[in-house]
Amino acid sequence: MSQASKPLYVTPWILLNFMLLLILTSSNSESISHYTDFVYKKCRNETHIPDTLVTSLVQELVEKSTKSKFYQTSTGDDIVTVSGKFQCNYDLNVDNCHDCIVNIVSRLKCSSSSLARVQLKGCFISLEPEPEPTPDQPEHESVKANNRGLNLIVRNDYLQHKKCGERRSWIEGLQEVRDAAFEMVAKCVTSSGVRYCEKRHEGMFAMGQCEGGLEVCECGECVSNAFQVAQDECWGSNSGEVYLENCFVSFSDYKPHQGAI
Incomplete structure (x- = not known):
């Protein structure tokens, strides 16, 4: 006659650790699961590009993404x-x-x-015709004027996409705190060595990241230009995202998920 198996007794300590593990797992999952969320797409008006050419290029980019977080060819x-x-x-x-x-x-x-630029929260791919430099203008450079009358020499810093959060202009001092956070990040990206920086200033979070091919000084200029767009277009908002050709920035008065803006 077989002996009846004893019931499994779970101590409160084991139960507590199990619950903590579930919470941490859920939290980590939420913090990274958003990186494939769609942000924007821009199609190129080019109809003479052979599909085979584009297909081989995309395959190369996908293969390189198994080893690196930036690649251009x-x-x-x-x-x-x-x-x-x-x-x-x-x-x-x-x-x-x-x-x-x-x-x-x-x-x-x-x-x-077959050519487009697609941005997800955590990454982007850009496919475009190789531009021909002109004698009158250096390759990949342009001049634009902001609404304060200042001419900014930028390296393809064309606005790709922006999103402004809720308007909260009635909160006293919000813009000053935000602008101080912007300045901290713009200075940080030129000294970080990784073309990325996130800063917190009096409850305001700001982040900037540049394309891997930018020089340090170009990165600082690009991030500064992006924050200028945020100041002009999201002047009273509690959060915002600005994507330029070669960098992106975001800001929020709450701790955002890590990732693209």
């Missing part, structure tokens, strides 16, 4: 050359970076072209 023939690049957010590991890039691939196709 170009490919072509005697008629056309296409450049491609990707970048993942500084706080993503390589596995999550690769996953993010794979999630972009299905979104690249446009109705009139």
Whole structure:
């Protein structure tokens, strides 16, 4: 006659540790699961690019994302050359970076072209025709004027996308605190060595990240220009995101999830 098995007794200590493990797992999952969320897409009006050329370029970018968080290259023939690049957010590991890039691939196709720039929360891919430099203007540079009348020499700092949060202009001192956080980040990206910085100032969080191909001084200029857009376009908001061609910034009066803005 077999002896009846004893009931399993779970001590309060074991139960507490189990509950803490669930909470931490859930928290970590929430903090990184957003990196494949869609942000924006811009299609290029190019209809003469061979699909085979684009396909091989995309395959190369996907393969490189298993080893790196930034890569740029170009490919072509005697008629056309296409450049491609990707970048993942500084706080993503390589596995999550690769996953993010794979999630972009299905979104690249446009109705009139195979070239596009697609931004997810944690990464972007950009495919475009290789530009021909002109004698009158250095390659990848342009001049634009902001609403304060200052001419800024920028390196392709074209506005790609912006999003402003809730208007809270009635909160006294909000803009001053925000602008101080902006200045801290703009200075930090030039000294961090990784073209990325996040700062907190009196409850305001601000973050900036540059494309891996930018020089340090170019990174500082790009982030400063992005924060200028945030000041002008999101003047009374408690949060915002600004994407330029070569950098992006975000700010919020609460702790945001890590990732792109």
